[in-house]
Amino acid sequence: MKEPILKVRDLAVEFATYGGHVKAVRGVSFDVFPGEILSIVGESGCGKSVTLQTLMGLIPCPPGRVTSGSAFLGDRDLLKMSRQEMESVRGKELGMIFQDPLTSLNPTMSVGAQISEVIIKHENLSHKAAFKKTVDLMKLVQIPEAEKRWGQFPHEFSGGMRQRIMIAIALACRPKILIADEPTTALDVTIQGQILELLKQLQSEINMSVILITHDLGVVASVSDRVAVMYAGQIVESGSVKEIFGSPAHPYTAGLKSAIPNPLKTHQTVLESIPGSPPDLFSPPTGCAFAVRCKSAMKVCLQSDPPPMSLDKTSLRADRFSKCWLHHQYAPLALKEKALHA
Amino acid sequence: MAVVTLYLVATATFILMHAVPGNPLQQEKAMSAVIRQNLEEKYGLNKPLLQQYTTYMSNMFLKADFGISFKQVNRPVNKIIAEHFMPSATLGVMALFGALVFGVILGVFAALNRNGIPDMFAMVLAVLGVSIPSFCLAYFLQHIFALQLGILPVGGWGGFAETLLPAMSLGMIVMASMARLMRSSMLEVVQQDYMKTAKAKGLSRLQIILKHQIRNAVLPVMIYFGPLFATITTGSFVIESIFGIPGLGQFFVNAVNELDYTVIMGLTVFYSGFTILIILVNDLLLAVVDPRIRLA
């Protein structure tokens, strides 16, 4: 087994608001291995963005606060770094792209300048060398006529082209990990495919790891190696793509999977959905956060929060688990069958 | 566009001016009928109003000739403007430029220390600046700097020292509004996604503030810069008389009191033209700093 390059353990983040403390992330642990694409899925508000922005040090504090946890990039804890150390990691070892490429680019700076800014910051190049490198990067992300478009501004580019610029910025210094927070949500479908294709191709060229946040299970299935499913600030199931789609081990994952419209079932008229809504993050329930929406909830589910239960029979892998009481030896087998093989 | 605006301003002034009762030849001293007739003939006041209007307009727009003052014997309005415009312009430019520089600095300073003591201090200053009329401020500044401390002259015109107090009195309102605008604009830019991108690049706090935050925050402030120029010029009439500055302001005030038609018209049109020019220049500048604005 390869050594992970990023080890996140027991990360918890909360926000102070007038309504109380929002516990946005509640004890998240995961590993990122070299050269893989890890997808993080889950419904809106479950804490995906907050988790990854915390790693980048982008959470505004206050109101945000990291209440526990560690995130080791190699042998350094991202959460304990000084501001200068963090600045040397951001853009160099960790790159990030965001959902909306229009608002994420500075409207009054030429795209070329926005790309070369990172290079100049981290690589001590002359402006001329940085210009050349920027043009190369623009070519790498397949922007036609790169030299000519260097001096143009974000509003002169289409949505897909802007996201390519963002990718060029994030990849300028060949980071170890690229964090992509819903990189295709704001783009139209045909462009989505192209951007994902580009990301996947660059990922193998540069041999970096990608953490991909998305709502779109179709995207997850087509590009990722491993998947973490988040619910109400926790990772409720994790495993390889094959495991997550082939044998989901958490009722929430099973629900997400059946919510994908199936084009083969022509008689299907109503889209399936998971009834109910996520719990209040001001005061999360003592039991399983999903219990109130779960069709197979047992007595224990309402009383105590399930620990992550390993599903790997060899116990060599820490990343194949489900946080669900159904996997406990005392859970009725019939219920488990019904919940997970629906 | 600019010419049409100017034409409308001139026409409106002409109509309003003639709607005011009285005429320039009215004086305390009784005037003999013959003299009166001669004078009316000289200035064309005996002609029908419409003809006066067309003669005046054509002289002004075609020959750039504003005519001769009614009250200051044989003095052409063009000459008045030529001789007295410089002090007014110097004062206006100093006030405006100072207001821009200090307003922006104050706003940036306040926004970066949001809700801290510096912010509170800057905003109290800004509220005072907006709410104290410029002539009150003028007397106040004269009292402190000229009478109490004795470091600046009370009034007059000549060197750099004389320009400071009037420019401060004049520019304070503009500076205060710029500071408030800049502050809120800075705080708005902080929320923008591209600030997150800048941070994610690993740029230092100073680099982010200078290259990304201030650069974008200053744009909305610049939009107000041109129109604020009008505020400055109207204020300057009062300030010039308080500080005894030989600018155009005194002529305007006297001309209105004495219904000196040609001077009123000349100065109004000249000032409107100048303001339009400033706004135009401002727009051009804006197009340079904001790439999203296309020059039509």
Ligand SMILES: Nc1ncnc2c1ncn2[C@@H]1O[C@H](COP(=O)(O)OP(=O)(O)OP(=O)(O)O)[C@@H](O)[C@H]1O
């Ligand atoms: N600055 C903030 N102040 C207060 N609460 C916040 C702040 N940022 C995030 N939150 C809260 O943290 C929770 C998680 O938000 P997050 O943005 O991580 O969700 P997400 O999973 O990325 O959702 P989406 O799919 O919609 O992007 C939400 O309940 C949100 O209200």
Ligand SMILES: [Mg+2]
């Ligand atoms: Mg998000």
